[in-house]
Amino acid sequence: MNNSRTFKPSGSSDANFYRFFDLLSLFTAFQLANFIYDIAFSTAYSVAALSITITYMYSAELVSAYRSWRAGKFRTMVLCAWGSLLIAFSFMFFISFMFKFTDNLSRVGLTIWFLLSLVLLFIWRLVVHLYKRNRRRLGMNLRNVAIVGATECAAYLYTEITKNEELGFKFSGFYDDRKPERTFEELSQHEVAGSIQSAIDASRAGDIDILYLALPLKAEKRIADILLQLGDTTVDVHLIPDFLLSNLIHARIEHVGNVDTLSVFESPIIGAQEFVKRTEDIIVSSLILLLISPLLIFIAAAVKFTSAGPVIFKQDRYGLDGRKIKVWKFRSMTVTENSAVVTQATKNDARITKLGAILRRTSLDELPQFINVLKGDMSIVGPRPHAVAHNEEYRQKVDFYMIRHKAKPGITGWAQINGWRGETDTLDKMEKRVEFDLHYIKHWSLMLDIKIIFLTIFKGFKNANAY
Structure with missing residues (x-):
């Protein structure tokens, strides 16, 4: 067989x-x-x-x-x-x-x-x-649901159940064997309905229609025992992935022949989605370059005649899957740092030219990156590319930092329109930027890209934290 x-x-x-x-x-x-x-x-x-x-x-x-x-x-x-x-x-x-x-x-x-x-x-x-x-x-077509395990992922599931009436769910309670002080802190105000065994008994009695198991993955033997006992009930049983897997990492079921694998570090932008996003990038970047070509010529001339040095600054960055790319920008400084040590621009930075300060505040220095998009190195929307030196520094400090490279870097992104743009002078700021980048990668869709592009027009170009 x-x-x-x-x-x-x-x-x-x-x-x-x-x-x-x-x-x-x-x-x-x-x-x-x-x-x-x-x-x-x-x-x-x-x-x-x-x-x-x-x-x-x-x-x-x-x-x-x-x-x-x-x-x-x-x-x-x-x-x-x-x-x-x-x-x-x-x-x-x-x-x-x-x-x-x-x-x-x-x-x-x-x-x-x-x-x-x-x-x-x-x-x-x-x-x-x-x-x-x-x-x-009228009380029709409702299903009684319960959650085994007062954990962090259980709290997230409970929030989704209560705010979505369309589910047709009637919540029966949390079931856990642990003492109240050991349950997830945010669920402390909810009284535990009973032990795990009482949830199994309620399922046998037909009082629960759907039972969610929100126990940690390390409780494998306990989960196996619960499933064995639920085998003689008609309850629908759902396993909730560990909060770390479900919330921070994009995961999908893959198949190698008849063997199932669970991918956890994989971009959702593959196959048809990759084609759609690339089509979006080509169409949008071509239209924008056509519209802004006079502005590009004007800024290039202004950079050339106001300070010594090249008009375009090409800096090494990490692109898709961590491969190095050359990101184009109008030069805004008197120096062109591209070494193993890169000092981030700060407020009143002496290296920034007068014209460069205006370009950076308005993000006009980044307009040549639409050429990067047309070339295929970047995308219109995606995590902002950091200097290689900064990548090497923060990949050691921020969990899942390099996962942001499972999508092409973008000219604008979810983090940028939510205010996490510019100087990252504290670790907290970089952690928040990465958090928003990972959210974008996990929830990518064409509609999300359109939303980000639309919001960028109104609040994404100018930011007080961009120096």
């Missing part, structure tokens, strides 16, 4: 339900647009419809529109659907322009189709949302 995989990919018929009604909404919207504006169906419209459908479904999967549907916020689900629809229609217009069949499409008809699709995608989700919410308020 062949060995089967230990882990199976999770699936949900409800997710397929959402996919079906999304496709039905697009088709219905097209038929309504045809009825309202009398669109003459042709080969061009067949190509347009096929392009929109495929791109919409691909984009929806990319932004996880159908993942964990029960836990999804209604607003988030709607925004994911609308964002995917906008991408689909934008791509369709791009294809029609490239292959020169825009004249065969009615702009008014397509606009009606787009607007009706927006409405239908919203309406059917609203109807389902209200139906399920009302059923749960």
